[in-house]
Amino acid sequence: MARLILDTGVLVDAARERLPAGAIGDDDDVAVPALVVAEYRVGLLLDPNPARRAAHDAFLAELLAVTPVVDYSMGVVEHHAELVAHLQRSGQVRRAHDLIIAATARATGLVLVTTDERSRFDDLPDVEVRLLQRSR
Secondary structure (H helix, E strand, O other): OOEEEEOHHHHHHHHOOOOOOOOOOOOOEEEEEHHHHHHHHHHHHHOOOHHHHHHHHHHHHHHHHHOOEEOOOHHHHHHHHHHHHHHHHHOOOOOHHHHHHHHHHHHHOOEEEEOOHHHOHHHOOOOOEEEOOOOO
């Protein structure tokens, strides 16, 4: 059993049935950061296709009925600040939301599951990452 926290792309691919087989096991302990839920909801609100929007909204409701959401708590804030300071010291730049998601994983000690190689989560200190390849 793995303890996992999911990035937004994993939710999108799961809704579209594009995750690789066995990417997340039935026995895995899974959570999502509150920010991931917000990013997913933004996508829903911007989707011009009512049928697709309804299907993805139903997927999210089913997921959240059984999956804990990790808030942006003071513990996450501390890890977020440490990651931002680390990047500023090293002259690196990352997307703000990616850092909050990474900080949430780091604060909870969960493995961050992502499909987004560009985010370079694995370059961040004390962030354990599982990069999934999208299935077509």
